Amino acid sequence: MNKKKATIKDIANELNISSAAVSKALHDDSRISKKTKDAVKRVAKALNYQPNHLASALRKGKSNLVGVIVPRTNSNFFSSVIEQMEDVLNKAGYNIIITQSNESFKKECKNIDTLLFTQVDGIIASMANETVDLSYFEKIKSKGIPLILFDRGENDLNVDYIGINDYDSSHMIVEHLISKGCKRIAHIGGYRRTRIFNNRIRGYIDAINKNNLPLDKNLVIESALTLEDGRREMGNLLKLNNKPDAVYVAGDYAALGALQVLDENNINVPNQIRLVGFGNEPFTSLVSPTITSVNQHSKAIGRLTAETFLKRVANPEVKQSLNKIILDAELIVRDSSE
Amino acid sequence: MNKKKATIKDIANELNISSAAVSKALHDDSRISKKTKDAVKRVAKALNYQPNHLASALRKGKSNLVGVIVPRTNSNFFSSVIEQMEDVLNKAGYNIIITQSNESFKKECKNIDTLLFTQVDGIIASMANETVDLSYFEKIKSKGIPLILFDRGENDLNVDYIGINDYDSSHMIVEHLISKGCKRIAHIGGYRRTRIFNNRIRGYIDAINKNNLPLDKNLVIESALTLEDGRREMGNLLKLNNKPDAVYVAGDYAALGALQVLDENNINVPNQIRLVGFGNEPFTSLVSPTITSVNQHSKAIGRLTAETFLKRVANPEVKQSLNKIILDAELIVRDSSE
DNA sequence: TTTGTTTGCTTAAACGTTTAAGCAAATCAT
DNA sequence: ATGATTTGCTTAAACGTTTAAGCAAACAAA
Numbered sequence: 001m002n003k004k005k006a007t008i009k010d011i012a013n014e015l016n017i018s019s020a021a022v023s024k025a026l027h028d029d030s031r032i033s034k035k036t037k038d039a040v041k042r043v044a045k046a047l048n049y050q051p052n053h054l055a056s057a058l059r060k061g062k063s064n065l066v067g068v069i070v071p072r073t074n075s076n077f078f079s080s081v082i083e084q085m086e087d088v089l090n091k092a093g094y095n096i097i098i099t100q101s102n103e104s105f106k107k108e109c110k111n112i113d114t115l116l117f118t119q120v121d122g123i124i125a126s127m128a129n130e131t132v133d134l135s136y137f138e139k140i141k142s143k144g145i146p147l148i149l150f151d152r153g154e155n156d157l158n159v160d161y162i163g164i165n166d167y168d169s170s171h172m173i174v175e176h177l178i179s180k181g182c183k184r185i186a187h188i189g190g191y192r193r194t195r196i197f198n199n200r201i202r203g204y205i206d207a208i209n210k211n212n213l214p215l216d217k218n219l220v221i222e223s224a225l226t227l228e229d230g231r232r233e234m235g236n237l238l239k240l241n242n243k244p245d246a247v248y249v250a251g252d253y254a255a256l257g258a259l260q261v262l263d264e265n266n267i268n269v270p271n272q273i274r275l276v277g278f279g280n281e282p283f284t285s286l287v288s289p290t291i292t293s294v295n296q297h298s299k300a301i302g303r304l305t306a307e308t309f310l311k312r313v314a315n316p317e318v319k320q321s322l323n324k325i326i327l328d329a330e331l332i333v334r335d336s337s338e
Numbered sequence: 339m340n341k342k343k344a345t346i347k348d349i350a351n352e353l354n355i356s357s358a359a360v361s362k363a364l365h366d367d368s369r370i371s372k373k374t375k376d377a378v379k380r381v382a383k384a385l386n387y388q389p390n391h392l393a394s395a396l397r398k399g400k401s402n403l404v405g406v407i408v409p410r411t412n413s414n415f416f417s418s419v420i421e422q423m424e425d426v427l428n429k430a431g432y433n434i435i436i437t438q439s440n441e442s443f444k445k446e447c448k449n450i451d452t453l454l455f456t457q458v459d460g461i462i463a464s465m466a467n468e469t470v471d472l473s474y475f476e477k478i479k480s481k482g483i484p485l486i487l488f489d490r491g492e493n494d495l496n497v498d499y500i501g502i503n504d505y506d507s508s509h510m511i512v513e514h515l516i517s518k519g520c521k522r523i524a525h526i527g528g529y530r531r532t533r534i535f536n537n538r539i540r541g542y543i544d545a546i547n548k549n550n551l552p553l554d555k556n557l558v559i560e561s562a563l564t565l566e567d568g569r570r571e572m573g574n575l576l577k578l579n580n581k582p583d584a585v586y587v588a589g590d591y592a593a594l595g596a597l598q599v600l601d602e603n604n605i606n607v608p609n610q611i612r613l614v615g616f617g618n619e620p621f622t623s624l625v626s627p628t629i630t631s632v633n634q635h636s637k638a639i640g641r642l643t644a645e646t647f648l649k650r651v652a653n654p655e656v657k658q659s660l661n662k663i664i665l666d667a668e669l670i671v672r673d674s675s676e
Numbered sequence: 677t678t679t680g681t682t683t684g685c686t687t688a689a690a691c692g693t694t695t696a697a698g699c700a701a702a703t704c705a706t
Numbered sequence: 707a708t709g710a711t712t713t714g715c716t717t718a719a720a721c722g723t724t725t726a727a728g729c730a731a732a733c734a735a736a
Binding site for chain 4: 677678679680681684685686688689690691692693694695697699700701702703704705706
């Protein structure tokens, strides 16, 4: 068995030429004859030569690795985004290292350190819910390593961002509910400190005002949008004297929790209360009634994010700056708001 | 701004000592004086020194990267396994590169090549449904790189394996259904070529025989276990003259599909037909009725797999061999079989 | 005092690749 | 036939780290 790996030097010795010639032959350098190239490739195959990525990365100062940080892979949105990014980046010769922050700021910082330590050529991230302190992301920028954000971004970082139009999505949802005759629309949202959730809240408020509906503070709620949060907040809404006739929940898991509570209280959805979620998780079309939700175009976001990264490394001289790509989201109307 | 990264040499120059001394100081070598160590650490911090992982990996012949191949991250089981592995491996100084095969043999081969190219110190994998040709996995072994399999393994590879007892799980399920009075239990299984699904089928058949129930070939079905497969096969079962009074589906998504079809045909679950899934995906407790399923102990599998890897790299002289760790799964009884 | 041991560093090579610089031979232009 | 250009390679250094080997100084033991 051939335990010791073959190197360029082994090929060179076999053919009595220099390692430099071998390296160039393997890269199809124009200054190497066809004859030599063929011989090199033949011997390389015979010795089962595999290039040592570490050595070339060290020499070239480029690892061809891209670090990815997501809140969690265990959501349809993020896993789909990652799949697309992987596809685009692999074709360009990059491999990706996926890390999860689990929505924790501390874990996110650890992930950033890990990725920098691994000498990644760039970092693509979607920020944890908890994150408000941007110093760790500034650290990436200060090292001159490309940083691209998607979905959960932050204007202040002044880097490329790819996401959907959360503000407009709220308008779409509110107007859809109004068209169904709803007059008291509640919003169970995320925390305002996260930009996308703030945008959804702003969009909701502006849409309510624009359509001349009264804005009731009791109907606007912030939470972490877990299933449990959805249950709790829906329960609270049902305790109001003046109950809503529709609830727009800024996350599908929380929407599902709300649906469970409505069901347990024998409230008919959509007839008594209409419900809209956000994210278009697969289960929204599996539960009964199926839940109206917003498709965030995960595939497009994945591809665009990867392509944005590639553009950045192709033009390193261009200074990083706030460059937003905002996609229009799509409302998928299902039984819960029909 | 400090664009060029500080190296060991920079620290050495600053203090007028050799790079070797700096390297040793940073690793707390006993042959370096406390005074020098303190000085080195002070300057390192001042220059914002970050070790170049590529250089040390090249020199040491060890990348401290572990490659992970899973069918997809977008399932609760796999993402939970990965989270635990990451925790254990990070603490031991390893980082992980996650790749997805999307159940495709071709993609899996590409992933293996990618990981080998990246010089990972080991590969942890759960095989794609499609995979029958093991030559690519043999390639990993032949390079002397540790290979650990979990969940979807293959005895013939003769490597460490961590998984649950699929055979016994089928017994548990069948006996649970019998205890509820079921006499005609169908099985919508995976493809026999995948070891775990074969074990579930064998377990099902043996349990049926052991309990003196007639074994009806029409009630044993192989499929890819997607939601659509579940719908189609459940539909076929309902066309039988002699319908089953219980269905054991070897995957939760397919079980959900089956449930949808039962619901659409106004068949009461569990009263007319009892239903059991496999995998304990979160939605099993979210749909109505909630679905009885099998908890695969993803956390334990993740930790054990990572620890098995660490044991292997700690004892490289020990030859790889079939070393199985089999956990007992847990039946979570819910409304669909109550 | 002599010898041996420990301490604290240095020197130099190595890991496997890439690449700038250079040089001889072959080919071309005139 | 001469000089210019192209072709096809070699030499040697570099990337940043680790580590075996070695050496001088300090200390300890006799």
